[in-house]
Amino acid sequence: MTLNNQLEDTTLTMAIEGRIDTQTAPELEAAIKESIEGVSCLILDFAQVGYISSAGLRTVLTAQNWMDAKGGTMTIRNAGKNIVKVFKVTGFDTFLTLE
Amino acid sequence: MKVKMRPRFGSGLFYSFGWKKNLLAIAAGLLCYFLLGLLSDLYSNSRILSELDISSAGLPFIGFLFGIWGVIGTALGYFLTLLKEFLALSRPFTPAEFFSAFAWVIPMLTYTALPSLLWYSIHLKGERKVSYPRMDTAAHVIKYYLIMLATLVIFIITYLPLYHFDPSRDYVLMMTVFFTQCLDIALIVGMPLIILYSVIRNRTITINERLVLAFLCIGVVASLLAAYLVYNTAQRLDPSLFEDYERLMATEDWSNSDMSALERYDLFWNWYMVALALVQNILLVIEILFMRRIEKKITRPLIHLSDALGNYADQKDGGLNREALKKECHPYRYGYGEVSSLTQTCIHMADDIDNYTEELRQVTAEKERIGTELDVASNIQRDMLPRIFPPFPDRCEIDIYASMKPAKEVGGDFYDYYFIDQDHLALTIADVSGKGVPAALFMVISKTLLQNHAMSGGSPKEILTYVNHQLCQNNDSLMFCTVWFGILDLRSGTLTAANAGHEYPAVRKASGEYQLMVNRHDPPLGIRDGLRFGEYEITLSPGDCIFEYTDGVTEAVNNSMDQFEEENMLATLNAEPDADPKTVIEKMHTAITQFAEDATQYDDITMLCVKYLGSGKAKESGLRAHLIVPAHVDRLDEVTGFLEEQLENADCSPDDIFTITLAAEEIFVNIAHYAYDGGEGEAEIKFSFDNDTRIAEIVFSDNGIPFDPTSRPTPDISQEAGKRPVGGLGIHIVKQMMDGVHYQYLGGKNMLAFQKKI
Numbered sequence: 001m002t003l004n005n006q007l008e009d010t011t012l013t014m015a016i017e018g019r020i021d022t023q024t025a026p027e028l029e030a031a032i033k034e035s036i037e038g039v040s041c042l043i044l045d046f047a048q049v050g051y052i053s054s055a056g057l058r059t060v061l062t063a064q065n066w067m068d069a070k071g072g073t074m075t076i077r078n079a080g081k082n083i084v085k086v087f088k089v090t091g092f093d094t095f096l097t098l099e
Numbered sequence: 100m101k102v103k104m105r106p107r108f109g110s111g112l113f114y115s116f117g118w119k120k121n122l123l124a125i126a127a128g129l130l131c132y133f134l135l136g137l138l139s140d141l142y143s144n145s146r147i148l149s150e151l152d153i154s155s156a157g158l159p160f161i162g163f164l165f166g167i168w169g170v171i172g173t174a175l176g177y178f179l180t181l182l183k184e185f186l187a188l189s190r191p192f193t194p195a196e197f198f199s200a201f202a203w204v205i206p207m208l209t210y211t212a213l214p215s216l217l218w219y220s221i222h223l224k225g226e227r228k229v230s231y232p233r234m235d236t237a238a239h240v241i242k243y244y245l246i247m248l249a250t251l252v253i254f255i256i257t258y259l260p261l262y263h264f265d266p267s268r269d270y271v272l273m274m275t276v277f278f279t280q281c282l283d284i285a286l287i288v289g290m291p292l293i294i295l296y297s298v299i300r301n302r303t304i305t306i307n308e309r310l311v312l313a314f315l316c317i318g319v320v321a322s323l324l325a326a327y328l329v330y331n332t333a334q335r336l337d338p339s340l341f342e343d344y345e346r347l348m349a350t351e352d353w354s355n356s357d358m359s360a361l362e363r364y365d366l367f368w369n370w371y372m373v374a375l376a377l378v379q380n381i382l383l384v385i386e387i388l389f390m391r392r393i394e395k396k397i398t399r400p401l402i403h404l405s406d407a408l409g410n411y412a413d414q415k416d417g418g419l420n421r422e423a424l425k426k427e428c429h430p431y432r433y434g435y436g437e438v439s440s441l442t443q444t445c446i447h448m449a450d451d452i453d454n455y456t457e458e459l460r461q462v463t464a465e466k467e468r469i470g471t472e473l474d475v476a477s478n479i480q481r482d483m484l485p486r487i488f489p490p491f492p493d494r495c496e497i498d499i500y501a502s503m504k505p506a507k508e509v510g511g512d513f514y515d516y517y518f519i520d521q522d523h524l525a526l527t528i529a530d531v532s533g534k535g536v537p538a539a540l541f542m543v544i545s546k547t548l549l550q551n552h553a554m555s556g557g558s559p560k561e562i563l564t565y566v567n568h569q570l571c572q573n574n575d576s577l578m579f580c581t582v583w584f585g586i587l588d589l590r591s592g593t594l595t596a597a598n599a600g601h602e603y604p605a606v607r608k609a610s611g612e613y614q615l616m617v618n619r620h621d622p623p624l625g626i627r628d629g630l631r632f633g634e635y636e637i638t639l640s641p642g643d644c645i646f647e648y649t650d651g652v653t654e655a656v657n658n659s660m661d662q663f664e665e666e667n668m669l670a671t672l673n674a675e676p677d678a679d680p681k682t683v684i685e686k687m688h689t690a691i692t693q694f695a696e697d698a699t700q701y702d703d704i705t706m707l708c709v710k711y712l713g714s715g716k717a718k719e720s721g722l723r724a725h726l727i728v729p730a731h732v733d734r735l736d737e738v739t740g741f742l743e744e745q746l747e748n749a750d751c752s753p754d755d756i757f758t759i760t761l762a763a764e765e766i767f768v769n770i771a772h773y774a775y776d777g778g779e780g781e782a783e784i785k786f787s788f789d790n791d792t793r794i795a796e797i798v799f800s801d802n803g804i805p806f807d808p809t810s811r812p813t814p815d816i817s818q819e820a821g822k823r824p825v826g827g828l829g830i831h832i833v834k835q836m837m838d839g840v841h842y843q844y845l846g847g848k849n850m851l852a853f854q855k856k857i
Binding site for chain 1: 757758760761764831836
């Protein structure tokens, strides 16, 4: 998994590339935690994400909770069909902002 | 005799034993002094020891025996005697008496201390350290003799001015008497004393010491003879000599008597002593010559040989030493008969020892080489047994496990299994008679023949009949081999088996108990050519299990030599009848180990267990695969990689690959995290795919804590992000995305299966 951060003002766009599974999820969580200081709008670009497991879902949930806590927003962009399906199956679509 | 003088006041004479022993030495010196005084009184009842008499000859031995402390004791004794005399006198000493009394102590102490001082100061050539006074060599005897001689001369010279010179007696005559009698005592009494001291110290007596004693005895006898001769002669020449002397002594009338009686008596006594001393000294000279001869020809060669042998034995470097020993021995090869023969024997022995050592070295090296080769051989033999489990991961009709625990020596047990064709599995367990290399060789032949012939077709009885024929050819050493050989048809579960003298297998059918399958039994292979073997058939249903073993199992013994027996074996099997083959065999090993306690394992313990799982999953067309990995999240890639590969082979769409691997990950991660409670363990993944129905089934199993993930409540997914629980999502995803999810706990295993139509 590789990450590509782009910060504009208080908007952070994180382009994620690869799989978000049990092994890579903690890495992603740490990366998000490190870079959301002073960020009010977090955009996760899932265009290059081919796979997400429940561990990845947990990370997404945690990130959402962090952003909610500081009154920011989090958006998931360009999620693929299979990823969206996972979000739907788990009911994550009900609280995530998908674009 | 070559000597070099080196005063050594630190050793011998002046040695200090510690104050207690020094006090003892002083006391001993004192005591000896008084004992000598007593002797002197007996001998001539009128004089104290300060006078000249025979007991004075004892003084040097106080120095010899007790060193400087004994001399001090002697001096003390002298002063005590003086004190006693002073008290008896009841008037002060006159100056002359006083001077005489103190002046006398100097020659007396000289006489006491000098021999010992001289002994320890004279260093004989070839002596590393001056020995304590001994009579073990001619040189020591000569040294002793000369020292005594010198001491006496010095004594007489220092004594001379002090002697109460009696003008009526011939001084030279008196000195001669004193000199000779002291010398005689130094020989007759002194030498045995010194020998006694040495014997007490060494607890052994040397040849030379015995020789000295023998010569002394001869000397005493000869002296007595000489004394008798002198006495006789004196009586013949002067018949009234003794009467006149007796009369003179009785009357004690020195003024009026015939003084010539005393002179005549002194003359007699002089001759008498000179004769004795002459005999003694002549004998001593003979003795010394004799000793030197013996030393040169016997004692010294013996000591030399003993040293040379000691050196030879001390050093390990054979060849060189032997040459050194030979060189040392060489001068004595032509000595006296006995010494020469001893020398020859020593050389011979050294040769023999060297040869023997060399031989031993070669034998040991050879033994080591054979040992290493045997190790290699036994490894090769062991490696011939299939040991990778599961052996056929792509076959889900059977579960096989086997093990052989060898006894110390290479044995002849073996098991084997292999596919004859797509559906027929051959199973073998066998035990070759005997142990060691012959058994191992025979095992290799039997195993190869069985497999080769089985692969070329035929039923078990035909195979055994043929192999028996082969084994009987040239089997002069009459080795034989018991074999149970079966062929399992995986489609029908039919097991056709032949038994050549082997143990009855234990079979568990229809979820019942394990029982011995007592069927036709033929003689072992290799015993008689031309035998026709029989066979029998049983049908295994899915779940049935067959357990094969060698007599190492049933005949395992404990310390009281009881055997494990079939009963214990069956009881162990039936304690957990549902167990899978691996567990069965592990439990059996545990049971045997517990039974045997610490008794030695005499025979190889070999077991083979096969569970027939049925042909249901073995579709004609489809895919099967199997993976065992350690249950650790690090191994996740292996699991997903494995499934992706299988699914791609099944022409699965990327979307389905995605969902199936996702489900698999959730299950695997779950096992990795929870099944072994943080410990190590394995997870097994079986993949199967049916071409007709296009249903893929994946079964996860682990040996961990029993847990049914499907029983977890469905998480409430309608809640807001902040309130949502983190757990339970994984199994939820699996349930949602797969067509069916089933859990069961079977044979000690968690088994979770899910299917998906693709």
